[in-house]
Amino acid sequence: MADDVDFADERIEKELASALAARVVYRGESAHECECGAEISEGRRAAVPGVQDCITCAEQSALKLRGVRRG
Template sequence: MADDVDFAEERIEKELASALAARVIYSGESALECECGEEISKGRRLAVPGVRDCITCAEQAALKMRGVRRG
């Protein structure tokens, strides 16, 4: 018989699977400049091959995906 813990674990697994499926997977050559005009740091380009956005824009996009609004 399933209990609250089983239901919670199932929900967590579904949310994790959904989050993993929705993530951005970068590949290819990294951009030197973000669409916002900021330079993408060398460290970020090396850490995330094929990256197209600066850390600020990436953080804002992640917050937007989570439904968090910034003033």
């Protein structure tokens, strides 16, 4: 018989699978400049091969995916 812990485990697994499916996977050469015009730091380019956006734009995109709005 399933209990609350089992239901919670199932929900966590579904949410994790959804988050993994929605993540951005970069490929290719990293950009030096974001679409917004900001420079993409060397550290970010090294940490995220193929990155195309600055950290600010990446955070804003992640918030949009989660349905969170910033003031």
